[in-house]
Amino acid sequence: MKKFLLTVLLFLAASLTILAAVTNPVKKVQPEFWWTGMHNTKLQILIYGDKVADWKISLNYPGVALGEIVHTTNPNYAFLYVDVSTAAQPGTMNIQFIKGKEKFSQPYELKARQRTPGQIAGFDESDLLYLVFPDRFSNGDPTNDSIAGLYEMKVDRNNPGGRHGGDIQGVINHLDYMKDLGITTLWLNPVQENNQPAYSYHGYAITDFYKVDPRLGNNDLYAKLVNEAHNKGLKVIMDYVYNHVGTEAWFIKDMPSPDWVNQWPEFTRCNYRPVTIADPYGSQYDRKLNVDGWFDKHMADLNQRNPLLADYLIQNTIWWVEFSGIDGYRVDTYPYPDNDFMNECLRRLYAEYPNINVVGETWEQNVPDVAFFQKNSPVRHDGKQNELESITDFNLAFAIKDGLKESFGWNTGLRKIYYTLAQDFLYGDAYMNMTFLDNHDVSRIYSELGEDFSKWKQAISILMTMRGIPCLYYGTEILMSGTTNPTDGFVRKDFPGGWAADSSNKFTAAGRTPREQEAFTYVKKLADFRKAYPVVQxxxxxxxxxxxxxxxxxxxxxxxxxxxxxxxxxxxxxxxxxxxxxxxxxxxxxxxxxxxxxxxxxxxxxxxxxxxxxxxxxxx
The missing domain is CATH 2.60.40.1180 (Golgi alpha-mannosidase II)
Structure with missing residues (x-):
């Protein structure tokens, strides 16, 4: 009889265990893993799943203490704050979930820290950046052109607004091309998942911050890109978007709380006026519209004033550095997120990686309105301190373009360049400005200058010898053309030779026309000159x-x-x-x-x- 009862009890216990395993509601854990030995020992772990808030959560792991557990208005979320002390060792800790007689555990890995604080190099005026649009550069892996379950599965190279099939492997395949050109630092437009029904190719409507878009590759392939670039003496910076996400993002379709995004009674578009942040006479109405208005209908405007979201984004920023070893960030639409959040984000990033650098996209029409956001800015008048080292120098880019197009006058033509540079005293450090001639949002410089090769050489010469951190847009070195009229897709054309079916391969000298080869050689010569003579840096x-x-x-x-x-x-x-x-x-x-x-x-x-x-x- 005793043997029978023991058998029954063991059967019931096994049944309960199986039941608990089956009913595990967890769908996402972010970050998926973390590291020991980080400067900031506080870690937020986001748990997402069907009514996970109904479960009692605990953990027991040496050197790790579970602190606050934050629940939101959505029972599908639980935010765990844990302290990973300096005594914690790498390993797998089990987060325990208990509800009544049911229980299950969620494994969570702590890895050994991979990067020493000073290991991340950053970038500065000694570098030459190269901006690559991954979908339009080279298709190195045709097997990922169509991914089941994603909205945009079709590759259509004839559609300027569609996906063309370029990917991370294509970039890896041409690292030697960049090195030969004289590039020191590679900047890719966002590589994170963009599972939107349309225009997903550009990357600026992220739907999962922790996942590389599978049509570009995967997280490990991105880390491989960074590693192989480093092995060739090249740096890599990641493009990051704090201001908004795609409306198909998993945490937008099921938000933790209504204040996860900036809400309006009806769709309200941003006014695209960063000047309102710097304007000493600006209205709160206009400032709110700039910061809280939506960039577009398919881009949900994130509310970084929500402390849970703020921690999530900041941790993700640190996670990508530790995971992949990137050397810095380019921040999209820098003046549009909450400015206090951005400065706190950079402070926490710099605490982990003191040498890392971040450049913020600051697109405004006047120098003071851009300089306002840079570290040590003499024109910031609200008593707050900026942390942003580098800004994008749109005003110099416009001045070079106009200076070579306009008739010479009192403040036009070449004098426009002079007058723009004469305002450098407004910057915290103009030498840390990222300078450029064109990018993925404006017409290509060769087209702007009427495809006049002499003027193109003048523009390249100024860029490569002027103060600042110069950045070339892919294809500028082979005279790629295109304007934003009728759409931005025309300045984001495929690099010839990046696809097996291309009729010419301009990654090689044999595939270039004599004029294109002359242009390539000129850029390379000036890039090599910059390296050889630091006085130009x-x-x-x-x-x-x-x-x-x-x-x-x-x-x-x-x-x-x-x-x-x-x-x-x-x-x-x-x-x-x-x-x-x-x-x-x-x-x-x-x-x-x-x-x-x-x-x-x-x-x-x-x-x-x-x-x-x-x-x-x-x-x-």
């Missing part, structure tokens, strides 16, 4: 007011001097050495950076019509 800048349609500036330090002269006229222009004696005195020779030719008489320098000259001055 970190040296001081002195510019002279453009006269007679000639703009001259110098990059110099105590031992070196580089002179740049740009001529926007239809005539050969002689350089008046006496006017520039302030910088040229003591130098006896000049070496043409483009040709290597030597000029022994600095009083007899000239610039061809619509030409540009870069001379490395020498005293012997």
């Amino acid at each position: 970190t040296g001081k800048l002195m510019q002279f007011v453009p006269e007679d349609e000639v703009y001259v500036y110098f990059r110099y330090d105590d031992k070196n001097c580089v002179m740049v002269a740009v001529n926007s006229s239809n005539e050969v222009k002689k350089i008046d050495a006496k006017r520039y004696a302030e910088r040229m005195n003591g130098y006896t020779k000049g070496f043409d950076v483009s040709t290597g030719g030597m000029y022994s008489d600095l009083n007899n320098l000239s610039v061809d019509p619509h030409g540009v000259m870069i001379w490395r001055l020498s005293k012997d």
Whole structure:
């Protein structure tokens, strides 16, 4: 009889165990794992599943203490705050869930920290960035072109707004191309999952922050990209979006709470006016519209003032660095999220990785409105401190474009470049500005300049010798063209040769036209020059007011001097050495950076019509 009862009890116990396992409601745990030895020992673990809030949660793991458990208005969420002390060791801890007689455990892995705080290099003015649109660069793995379960499964290279099939493997395949060009740092548009019904190719409507879009690859492949880039001496920065997510994001379709996003009685579009944040006379109405308005109907505007969401986003930022080893971030629409949140996010990121750098997209029409957001900004007037080291220098980009297109006048043509740079005192550090000629949101520079190769060379020369951190948009080096009219897709064309069926392969010299090869060679020559002569990276800048349609500036330090002269006229222009004696005195020779030719008489320098000259001055 005793044996029979024991058998029954064991059967019932086994039945309960099986039942508990079957009814495990957990669907997502984010982050999926974490690390020991982090600077900040506090960790938020998001648990999502059917009515997980109904369960009593506990854990017992040496060195780890469960603190607050936060429940929201949605019973499908539980936010666990745990302290992973310095005594905690790598391993798997089991989070216990109990409800009545039912129980189950959720394993959670703690890994050993992979990155030492100083290991992440960051990026600065010694670097040359290269912006790649992953879907449009190269299709290295056709097997991921169509993924079951995602909305956009079809690849259509004839549709400017559709997916074309480029992926992370395609980028890996062409790392040597970038290195040969002289690039030091790779920036990819967002690679996280974008499972939206339309326009998912661009990446800016993320639907899962912890997951690489499977049409681009997977998390491990992204980490492989970073590792292989590092092995080749290249850095990688990730594009991140804090302001909004795709409306198909899993935590938007079933939100933790109504204040997870900025709510309006009806759809309310953002006013796209970051100036309202800096405007000392600005109205709260306009500021709220900029920060809380939705970027688009398919982009839910996140409310970073929600502390649970704030922790989630900040941890995800740190997670990608620790997981993949990226060297920095580019933040999309930087002035649009809550500014206090952004500064707190950067403070916590820098605490873990002191050398990392972040550049914020700050697209405004005036220098002060952009400078307002940079660290040590002299124009921030509300008493708050910025943490953002680098901003995108749209105003200089516009000035270079207009300066080479417009007629020469009092403050037009080349003088527009001069006047824009003359406002550098408004920045915290203009040398940390990310400079560029074009990107994925504006018309390509070659098209803007009427496909005039001479003007293109002038633009490239200014970019590569000016203060700041220069960034090239993929294909600029082979004269890719396109305008945003009628759609942005036309400035995001496929790189020729990135697909097996392409008729030409411009990743190789043999596939380029003579003019394209000349352009590639010119970019490479200037990129190599920047590497060889740090004075062009970190040296001081002195510019002279453009006269007679000639703009001259110098990059110099105590031992070196580089002179740049740009001529926007239809005539050969002689350089008046006496006017520039302030910088040229003591130098006896000049070496043409483009040709290597030597000029022994600095009083007899000239610039061809619509030409540009870069001379490395020498005293012997």
